Amino acid sequence: MGYALNFNLIWRHFDKLWGGLLLSLELAVISIAIGTVIGLVLAVWYVSAGRTVRAIIAAYVEFIRNVPLILLVYLVFYGLPTVVDLAYSAPTSFVLTLSVYSGAYLVEVFRSGLEAVPRGQLDAGKAIGLTPWQRLIHVRLPTMLRITLPALSNTFISLFKDTSIASVISVPELTFGAQWINFNTFRIVEVYLVTTAMYLLTGYILLFGLRLVERRFRAAR
Amino acid sequence: MSDATNASPALLDVRDVSKAFGAVDVLRSVSLQVKRGEVVTVIGPSGSGKTTLLRCVNFLESYDSGSIRIDGKEVGYRDAGTRQRRSERDLAAMRAETGMVFQSFNLFPHLTAAGNIMLGLTKVRGKSEAEARQAAEHWLGRVGLAHKADSLPAELSGGQQQRVGIARAVAMEPKILLLDEITSALDPELVGEVLAVVRNLAEDGMTMLMVTHEMAFARDASSRIVFMADGGVSAVGPPKEILAAETSNERLRAFLARFRASHF
Numbered sequence: 001m002g003y004a005l006n007f008n009l010i011w012r013h014f015d016k017l018w019g020g021l022l023l024s025l026e027l028a029v030i031s032i033a034i035g036t037v038i039g040l041v042l043a044v045w046y047v048s049a050g051r052t053v054r055a056i057i058a059a060y061v062e063f064i065r066n067v068p069l070i071l072l073v074y075l076v077f078y079g080l081p082t083v084v085d086l087a088y089s090a091p092t093s094f095v096l097t098l099s100v101y102s103g104a105y106l107v108e109v110f111r112s113g114l115e116a117v118p119r120g121q122l123d124a125g126k127a128i129g130l131t132p133w134q135r136l137i138h139v140r141l142p143t144m145l146r147i148t149l150p151a152l153s154n155t156f157i158s159l160f161k162d163t164s165i166a167s168v169i170s171v172p173e174l175t176f177g178a179q180w181i182n183f184n185t186f187r188i189v190e191v192y193l194v195t196t197a198m199y200l201l202t203g204y205i206l207l208f209g210l211r212l213v214e215r216r217f218r219a220a221r
Numbered sequence: 222m223s224d225a226t227n228a229s230p231a232l233l234d235v236r237d238v239s240k241a242f243g244a245v246d247v248l249r250s251v252s253l254q255v256k257r258g259e260v261v262t263v264i265g266p267s268g269s270g271k272t273t274l275l276r277c278v279n280f281l282e283s284y285d286s287g288s289i290r291i292d293g294k295e296v297g298y299r300d301a302g303t304r305q306r307r308s309e310r311d312l313a314a315m316r317a318e319t320g321m322v323f324q325s326f327n328l329f330p331h332l333t334a335a336g337n338i339m340l341g342l343t344k345v346r347g348k349s350e351a352e353a354r355q356a357a358e359h360w361l362g363r364v365g366l367a368h369k370a371d372s373l374p375a376e377l378s379g380g381q382q383q384r385v386g387i388a389r390a391v392a393m394e395p396k397i398l399l400l401d402e403i404t405s406a407l408d409p410e411l412v413g414e415v416l417a418v419v420r421n422l423a424e425d426g427m428t429m430l431m432v433t434h435e436m437a438f439a440r441d442a443s444s445r446i447v448f449m450a451d452g453g454v455s456a457v458g459p460p461k462e463i464l465a466a467e468t469s470n471e472r473l474r475a476f477l478a479r480f481r482a483s484h485f
Contacts, residue, residue, distance in 0.1 A: 127316055129316045
């Protein structure tokens, strides 16, 4: 055992990790927010649409779910600008990619939730004279949310971790920060130990927050 | 046809309504009238089309032919002849005039007892929150649940949930109340409290069409009883006549005999 752990160099460059973590969170929050809108809109559309629309939405979901995220990131960052006349920064490119990617997963979460809302509740909404839109807003979505919250938490945490892929196009998020420190100090064990701890801790805090929300909603089950 | 101008004395006028699910005829030319203030009970073996008939009255189910009018207005279609379906907005407005209470309560699980009642009052009737809350409290009081206004459905017993279901329906001040086997999902000891509420409403003159297996209640509370078999109306009459053991209607006699055998 000739290797002695020495964290001093890590602490000296800790701003790379801390700044990286903040950027990771920012990427995740923006992408998940956009992805949630995509997922909700498409899921609501899916359950009320005809066969053609369903097929198109299903194709989008299947495409995204069967292509590795890292490939999509390369495709959007290096591929897309060569085909269409667009210029965007690496972070923007990644947010775009992760939004579309998370949208596909969230469509599935929301769709299964919408389909799990008991028909009797929708009948009750009809019976008191609510219009289709009112039934969606006041009956179907609230129940869907309660049904999907656990799956939603898992998806959110998973998407947060997926921000590490942004390092491959040099977005200075947490994993990229770790790589930078590794290249410049060669303290590979220390830097990845600290980085792992940071991912873990952040993941736990997110999960804890989401579980609180779940508990609040589950009370009404 | 004199139908268009004939303001029928019946509040609910079901004429020759037929409906098939695939190859199965669930309703065969059903006709049935309910006058204002009347309580009409539909009985019959399971699969005889009772629930489907009830669900057609507020157009939770469509039907293939015939006409259903409430207060002279065709329910699901612009007119019975062209059978052009009403717009969703129209349908919603029509449904607001009929209250429905379900076998499985179907309360909105995310809303309190008062919230369940207020939803229709605020969104459909356009009442303010305060007015709706007041009405909700009034009706919860009427069904004996004034103290449960802020309880969620999950915190209520089946009988209490069903009483909220009734309050939710009547708070909309519907022209007619549809009750679909409202005690079938309840434990026996909770049936009485729900039926007591219905009896109260009947005494207040609420027009009701109900499907039930509670024969004693049907006998006591109904103006008339409709016996359905195989999707058709097999007998109609006052309770005493229909529930008489010596009826000449063979199917009804068999149904009642089977019913007595299993319930007493």
